[in-house]
Structure formats: structure tokens, C-alpha cells
Amino acid sequence: MAASGGAYGFVDDGTLVVENGLIVWAGPRTALPSSFEGGTVHDVGGRCITPGFVDPHTHAVYAGSRSNEFELRLRGATYADIARAGGGILATVRATRAASDGELAGASLPRVAALRANGVTTLEIKSGYGLDRETELRMLRVARSLGPAANVRVRTTYLGLHALDPAWSDADAYVDFVCADVLPAVAAERLADAVDAFCESIAFTTEQTARFFEGARALGLAVKLHADQLTDCGGAELAARCGAQSADHLERTSEDGVRELADAGTVAVLLPGAFYYLRESVAPPVAALRAHGVPIALGTDCNPGTSPLVSPLLAMNFACTLFGLTPEEALCGFTRNAARALGLHGEIGTLEAGRKADFVIWDVEHPSALVATIGTNPGAAVVFGGRA
Numbered sequence: 001m002a003a004s005g006g007a008y009g010f011v012d013d014g015t016l017v018v019e020n021g022l023i024v025w026a027g028p029r030t031a032l033p034s035s036f037e038g039g040t041v042h043d044v045g046g047r048c049i050t051p052g053f054v055d056p057h058t059h060a061v062y063a064g065s066r067s068n069e070f071e072l073r074l075r076g077a078t079y080a081d082i083a084r085a086g087g088g089i090l091a092t093v094r095a096t097r098a099a100s101d102g103e104l105a106g107a108s109l110p111r112v113a114a115l116r117a118n119g120v121t122t123l124e125i126k127s128g129y130g131l132d133r134e135t136e137l138r139m140l141r142v143a144r145s146l147g148p149a150a151n152v153r154v155r156t157t158y159l160g161l162h163a164l165d166p167a168w169s170d171a172d173a174y175v176d177f178v179c180a181d182v183l184p185a186v187a188a189e190r191l192a193d194a195v196d197a198f199c200e201s202i203a204f205t206t207e208q209t210a211r212f213f214e215g216a217r218a219l220g221l222a223v224k225l226h227a228d229q230l231t232d233c234g235g236a237e238l239a240a241r242c243g244a245q246s247a248d249h250l251e252r253t254s255e256d257g258v259r260e261l262a263d264a265g266t267v268a269v270l271l272p273g274a275f276y277y278l279r280e281s282v283a284p285p286v287a288a289l290r291a292h293g294v295p296i297a298l299g300t301d302c303n304p305g306t307s308p309l310v311s312p313l314l315a316m317n318f319a320c321t322l323f324g325l326t327p328e329e330a331l332c333g334f335t336r337n338a339a340r341a342l343g344l345h346g347e348i349g350t351l352e353a354g355r356k357a358d359f360v361i362w363d364v365e366h367p368s369a370l371v372a373t374i375g376t377n378p379g380a381a382v383v384f385g386g387r388a
């Protein structure tokens with residue numbers, strides 16, 4: 001069982017005590033206080049228990065498919081080429097706008113269920129494939145509905161600056177519209193916990209992003225950023241300056257940017273699925289993140305274009321083979337640090353008294369085996385709020 005302790009926080013022969021959906025005690029079985037004896041006992045038979053995985057970065061709500069783009073890229077097109085030709089994000093926008101709420105939920109639920117089957121008990125879902133006000137609000141409502149439907153905890157993020165809506169020719173005017181029209185509607189209906197933007201050479205500038213973040217913060221929303229994925233455009237610095245909860249991707253972030261993330265207490269969310277799928281060559285600055293003490297989280301980035309991935313297990317393996325994380329860092333990336341990336345570190349992400357009873361029972365003897373294997377899912381049971 002992984003709780004607090006030595007490497008991995010691994011506790012051999014551990015015990016969890018659960019009451020009313022909360023962990024009330026965790027530790028070695030031999031240290032269990034006698035006051036907790038007498039309840040129903042579930043013996044997991046030498047299996048390993050980890051916290052339920054927290055996926056802090058997904059775009060799991062969308063309609064349509066972009067497998068054709070995988071083929072185009074294999075024939076030499078880049079992600080940016082496809083985006084400029086009207087594919088990429090805009091292709092998913094067209095399919096998402098055309099889907100009814102029921103169709104959108106029906107297309108998205110199997111992805112959330114697959115994430116859960118792979119150990120996820122909390123996930124973040126972004127909007128960003130609507131671009132117009134109505135579809136963005138619809139996406140967030142559908143995302144919220146998937147929590148009860150899949151029996152997981154969902155946090156929603158209004159990805160207000162993802163791509164320029166083709167109905168607008170001027171990006172600055174579009175940002176004005178997003179800030180004046182959509183953001184207040186999202187906040188009034190309490191549809192999002194945070195906002196996000198794609199700050200990139202092919203998307204929005206740091207100035208436009210800063211303006212959007214200012215509006216979001218004034219409405220009490222947390223801030224996250226797709227930063228420095230394709231170019232170093234000062235995304236990490238901007239995220240830090242805006243007090244972002246997390247800065248995500250970070251492949252091209254400079255050491256100065258890392259230093260600013262550390263000073264701001266911003267979590268780095270690395271997304272090895274996108275790196276792998278786009279066949280990127282520049283990995284995020286893991287050594288600098290470690291040296292400056294920036295907490296490293298991992299996400300699947302589950303999305304139709306750059307990371308059609310629903311397995312945190314595979315993402316952890318990628319993070320080790322492609323980014324050089326240790327298996328222990330990878331597990332921490334989908335548990336403790338991912339909870340922090342969502343501002344939920346007081347509630348989930350570890351197995352200790354006072355946290356939600358969200359955990360996974362795995363048919364392995366040690367958590368390192370979860371990272372070291374490829375394409376397996378040894379999950380024996382996913383427990384959410386104390387219930388399997």
C-alpha cells in the first residue's frame with residue numbers, strides 16, 4: 001500500500017480505515033489503533049493500493065475523429081501545417097458544434113469511463129472546441145454531467161482562448177468578446193473552476209492571454225496555461241506572473257521560466273502523450289524543474305488531435321522513457337502533484353487521514369510495476385468515495 005513512508009511512500013502490510021467516504025486512518029497494520037478494530041474488513045490479499053489517479057489535463061469532451069491527421073503527419077505534415085489549413089482544432093470545433101448535447105455526452109462518456117477503468121477518480125475537462133458562446137457553455141455543461149454519469153470527480157476548465165473562431169477576423173476583437181460575453185456567462189452559471197488558454201505562435205499572444213486571465217481572476221476563477229509547447233513564447237513566465245495553478249506542456253520553457261514557476265508555486269503539468277504522438281524531439285526541462293523545486297504533475301491530455309490517450313499507466317511509462325522521470329516521480333505526477341495542479345491537495349491525491357477514500361487496488365506487489373509495464377491494466381478495483 002502506498003501511503004507516507006519511504007520510497008514511493010510504500011507501506012508494506014498497510015491498512016486503510018474508511019468511514020463515510022473518507023480515509024480516517026492509514027499506516028502499517030501493526031500500528032492500527034484498537035479504537036478502529038471491529039468494522040468490516042476487506043483483505044486485498046497482498047495487492048497494492050495507490051491513491052486514485054488524478055488527471056489534471058484533458059480535453060475529453062468532443063465529437064468527431066481526427067485519425068486522418070495522424071496519417072497526414074506520418075506523411076510529413078506538421079501539427080502547425082494542419083492547423084493553418086483549417087484542420088486540427090477547427091476540425092473538432094466543426095464536429096462538436098454539429099453534435100447535440102446528448103451526442104456530445106454519448107461520445108465523451110466512454111473516454112471518461114476508460115480513464116476511470118485505468119485508475120482515474122478525478123479528472124479535469126476543458127472546453128475549447130466550441131469557440132462560440134453557446135457551444136463553449138454546452139461543452140462545460142456536458143463535462144459537468146459526466147462526473148455523476150461515470151462516477152468520478154470532474155473539474156471543469158473554460159479553455160476560452162484555444163483557436164480563433166473563423167467567424168472573427170481580428171484576434172484582439174475576439175479576445176474582447178470572450179472577456180466581455182463568454183467569461184461572465186461561464187462564471188454566472190458556475191460552469192468552470194478555472195480558465196485556460198493556448199499561448200503559442202499559432203494561437204494567442206502573451207498580451208491577449210494576460211488580458212483574458214485578468215478578467216478570469218477578477219471573477220474568482222483559477223488560471224492554467226498551455227505554455228511553450230511548440231515555441232518558447234514566454235508562456236511559463238506569463239503563467240507565473242498571473243499566479244497560475246499550473247503551466248502545462250513546457251517543452252520549450254527556458255530556465256528563467258522555470259525559476260519563475262518555482263517562485264510563483266505554479267505546478268508543471270507535463271504531457272508525454274502529446275510529445276509521443278506528435279513525435280516531438282525537444283523534451284521539457286525536467287532537470288531544471290527538479291533543481292528549482294517545481295512540482296511535476298502528469299496528464300493524459302486526452303484529446304482527438306495530439307494525444308488520443310486514456311491511460312495514465314501508459315503516460316507514466318512515456319514520462320520515464322521520453323522525459324527521464326523516475327517511476328516514483330511519475331506516480332507522484334498522477335497523484336499528489338496532480339491534485340495540487342487542480343488546487344485539490346487538501347482533499348485527494350494521497351492516502352492519509354482526512355483525504356477522500358479514492359483509491360485503486362492493483363494486482364501488483366509494488367507500485368513501480370504500474371510504470372514499468374506497457375499496455376497492461378492490472379487494476380483490480382477502483383474505489384471512489386469509499387465505494388467500489
Ligand code: NIG
Nearest residue numbers: 089198274301303304305306
Ligand atoms: O493540449 N494545444 C492545444 N490543445 C491541445 C490540442 C488540441 C487539439 O489539437 O485538438 C493540446 O495538445
Ligand code: FE
Nearest residue numbers: 057059226301
Ligand atoms: Fe491540452
